[in-house]
Amino acid sequence: MSTVQKKKLLSGPMIRNAVKDSFVKLNPVTLMKNPVMFVVEVGTFIVLMMVLLPGYFHASEALGFNITVFVILLVTVLFANFAEALAEGRGKAQADSLKKTKQDISANKVTGGSIKIVASSELRKGDIVVVSQGELIPGDGEVIEGLASVDESAITGESAPVIKEAGGDFNSVTGGTRVVSDEIKVRITSDPGESFLDRMISLVEGAKRQKTPNEIALNTLLISLTIIFMIVVVTLRPIAGYLDVDLEIPVLIALLVCLIPTTIGGLLSAIGIAGMDRVTQFNVLAMSGKAVEAAGDINTMILDKTGTITFGNRMASEFVPVGKETEEDVAIWAALSSLKDETPEGRSVIELVKKLGYSYDAGLASGAEFIEFRAETRMSGMDLPDGHKVRKGAVDSVKRWVASQGGIIPDNLDQHSNSIAGKGGTPLAVAVGNRIYGLIYLKDTVKPGMKERFEELRKMGIKTIMCTGDNPLTAATIAAEAGVDGFIAESTPENKIEVIRSEQKEGKLVAMTGDGTNDAPALAKADVGLAMNSGTAAAKEAANMVDLDSDPSKIIEVVAIGKQLLMTRGALTTFSIANDIAKYFAIIPAMFTLAIPEMEVLNIMGLGSPSSAIISALIFNAIIIPLLIPLAMRGVSYKPMSSTRLLRRNIFVYGFGGVVVPFLGIKLIDMVVSLWI
Numbered sequence: 303m304s305t306v307q308k309k310k311l312l313s314g315p316m317i318r319n320a321v322k323d324s325f326v327k328l329n330p331v332t333l334m335k336n337p338v339m340f341v342v343e344v345g346t347f348i349v350l351m352m353v354l355l356p357g358y359f360h361a362s363e364a365l366g367f368n369i370t371v372f373v374i375l376l377v378t379v380l381f382a383n384f385a386e387a388l389a390e391g392r393g394k395a396q397a398d399s400l401k402k403t404k405q406d407i408s409a410n411k412v413t414g415g416s417i418k419i420v421a422s423s424e425l426r427k428g429d430i431v432v433v434s435q436g437e438l439i440p441g442d443g444e445v446i447e448g449l450a451s452v453d454e455s456a457i458t459g460e461s462a463p464v465i466k467e468a469g470g471d472f473n474s475v476t477g478g479t480r481v482v483s484d485e486i487k488v489r490i491t492s493d494p495g496e497s498f499l500d501r502m503i504s505l506v507e508g509a510k511r512q513k514t515p516n517e518i519a520l521n522t523l524l525i526s527l528t529i530i531f532m533i534v535v536v537t538l539r540p541i542a543g544y545l546d547v548d549l550e551i552p553v554l555i556a557l558l559v560c561l562i563p564t565t566i567g568g569l570l571s572a573i574g575i576a577g578m579d580r581v582t583q584f585n586v587l588a589m590s591g592k593a594v595e596a597a598g599d600i601n602t603m604i605l606d607k608t609g610t611i612t613f614g615n616r617m618a619s620e621f622v623p624v625g626k627e628t629e630e631d632v633a634i635w636a637a638l639s640s641l642k643d644e645t646p647e648g649r650s651v652i653e654l655v656k657k658l659g660y661s662y663d664a665g666l667a668s669g670a671e672f673i674e675f676r677a678e679t680r681m682s683g684m685d686l687p688d689g690h691k692v693r694k695g696a697v698d699s700v701k702r703w704v705a706s707q708g709g710i711i712p713d714n715l716d717q718h719s720n721s722i723a724g725k726g727g728t729p730l731a732v733a734v735g736n737r738i739y740g741l742i743y744l745k746d747t748v749k750p751g752m753k754e755r756f757e758e759l760r761k762m763g764i765k766t767i768m769c770t771g772d773n774p775l776t777a778a779t780i781a782a783e784a785g786v787d788g789f790i791a792e793s794t795p796e797n798k799i800e801v802i803r804s805e806q807k808e809g810k811l812v813a814m815t816g817d818g819t820n821d822a823p824a825l826a827k828a829d830v831g832l833a834m835n836s837g838t839a840a841a842k843e844a845a846n847m848v849d850l851d852s853d854p855s856k857i858i859e860v861v862a863i864g865k866q867l868l869m870t871r872g873a874l875t876t877f878s879i880a881n882d883i884a885k886y887f888a889i890i891p892a893m894f895t896l897a898i899p900e901m902e903v904l905n906i907m908g909l910g911s912p913s914s915a916i917i918s919a920l921i922f923n924a925i926i927i928p929l930l931i932p933l934a935m936r937g938v939s940y941k942p943m944s945s946t947r948l949l950r951r952n953i954f955v956y957g958f959g960g961v962v963v964p965f966l967g968i969k970l971i972d973m974v975v976s977l978w979i
């Protein structure tokens with residue numbers, strides 16, 4: 303994780319701002335979005351009226367009590383506002399630092415044959431700009447010419463520059479980042495106001511924060527409970543009147559506030575914001591809270607092999623001749639097939655040929671037709687002007703290509719390719735026309751710790767499927783070594799979409815990572831699509847999350863954060879509702895004891911006096927909110943285990959705890975309060 307983004311949980315100015323915001327948020331128009339707290343605010347207002355106009359309400363006798371109730375109710379609303387303001391504070395601080403990055407930059411726009419200097423705000427989609435060493439890239443775009451190293455620390459917090467180059471999956475650049483060497487020509491891909499930085503700012507600022515479906519469902523439950531308790535409390539007065547018990551309005555309001563789920567009502571929005579924020583602190587940008595929550599419910603995870611499970615710097619390490627061919631011939635034809643292959647694999651072939659000291663005629667490439675590597679064909683190469691067609695690629699693809707030209711497959715080809723695949727390497731066959739010369743051994747290694755992480759995922763009940771374009775044997779070797787649940791070999795980008803679709807048909811939620819343009823449809827189809835920041839604009843556009851550090855295995859942590867968010871919300875809801883039971887037993891006997899002495903048997907807590915019981919329950923109801931803010935922000939602690947076990951554990955801890963804690967808390971507060979009342 304980067305150091306720039308990793309901030310202290312809280313700072314002095316953040317707390318000061320949050321305190322200020324708590325008062326601003328008292329505005330009933332904004333508070334209306336939180337129905338539970340809005341009811342508390344209305345109650346606060348009614349009690350305030352009784353305090354201000356005691357004569358009118360015949361409430362002069364109870365003035366002291368009413369003032370106390372008013373203050374506690376007001377503080378309850380302020381505490382809830384404070385929780386939300388505090389959660390929002392960190393995003394705001396981050397947005398401010400991003401805004402500093404977003405200054406107006408001057409751009410060298412290519413118009414006709416000449417270069418004109420314009421402001422970055424004038425750039426539109428499709429414009430071409432030149433960016434040289436030391437200059438800031440004026441907008442999001444794709445490199446169409448050249449190669450440069452780019453410092454993206456303004457956005458990713460990562461200080462090591464990254465290479466951006468035309469063609470391939472590393473061509474996308476972000477406005478506001480700086481070219482530290484060389485020069486590139488960039489085609490702008492976003493209009494003003496719609497850039498990645500703009501999106502990022504509005505995301506962390508929470509400007510576009512919308513309630514997620516889960517939050518809406520929970521809110522509906524909270525509103526229903528509130529309405530039910532309002533009916534109960536309102537009907538209590540005539541019933542009590544029938545029994546000749548006069549229930550004061552402030553007492554009824556206190557009862558209502560204690561019974562409605564104020565704890566979760568006060569913390570709900572903070573929990574959601576803090577969950578998004580945890581993802582952001584992790585250098586992953588989630589486009590919506592919904593995406594983060596979906597991550598928490600994932601059943602199936604699709605991972606690609608190269609670069610996610612393995613390091614992905616697949617390097618040519620050996621040339622293996624087959625039939626009667628020689629190593630030198632394999633090397634030379636491999637080099638010719640790679641002269642214009644700009645993939646890391648292609649470049650590593652040229653390196654190895656140089657290292658082994660073989661020479662070839664690079665001039666042959668002039669006038670040749672370059673056959674670019676594509677995931678669909680799984681081959682790359684060159685059609686030379688002299689008629690030679692040179693190819694390298696996945697063994698089955700090359701075999702088919704050779705056979706289609708009437709060639710014969712050497713006997714020992716499979717044996718050699720299987721031996722490479724059996725070691726987890728990728729064999730690439732090298733052929734010219736209908737003749738197979740041999741194999742290139744591409745070496746790759748499984749990242750350390752993968753097995754443990756997949757084990758964790760399994761404990762969470764998540765199935766992992768590795769989808770790779772590689773051959774079945776390599777795939778099987780890597781799959782076994784990494785410990786994934788299943789794998790699909792020789793898969794095309796379409797296959798990934800099919801896997802996602804078939805899992806979704808079974809009602810499962812699917813997550814996947816990707817970086818290439820050909821991953822874009824699958825990223826869009828998946829419930830959680832995590833694109834790499836280094837990837838193409840299309841992939842980032844399609845995904846609902848972007849990893850600024852471009853580490854595909856981060857999807858595992860994102861799922862954990864999502865689960866933690868859902869669990870925190872569930873745990874605090876359980877706690878909040880369980881809590882109200884104790885308050886019920888504190889207040890109901892207190893309300894009736896004066897008129898019906900027999901009710902004293904219900905005073906199981908042995909509270910001092912009716913007034914002190916009500917005040918104590920109200921105080922507990924208020925201070926539980928700030929006491930739980932750290933838990934809401936940090937999230938409940940989380941160990942990978944199945945959802946059913948988790949649910950059972952949480953219901954026990956937070957349900958049982960939710961019943962017991964307030965009994966103790968209210969009793970303690972009552973002991974103190976009784977000294978005054």
Ligand SMILES: Nc1ncnc2c1ncn2[C@@H]1O[C@H](COP(=O)(O)OP(=O)(O)OP(=O)(O)O)[C@@H](O)[C@H]1O
Nearest residue numbers: 606607608675677680681682694695696770771772
């Ligand atoms: N530059 C290249 N030239 C020729 N063939 C290649 C080249 N790069 C990869 N291949 C072959 O094409 C296959 C598919 O490549 P692709 O990048 O689509 O999938 P992959 O990297 O093996 O799998 P993953 O989905 O795990 O990244 C590879 O397994 C390899 O056999």
Ligand SMILES: [K+]
Nearest residue numbers: 559560562564
């Ligand atoms: K309550």
Ligand SMILES: [Mg+2]
Nearest residue numbers: 606608609771
């Ligand atoms: Mg790949």
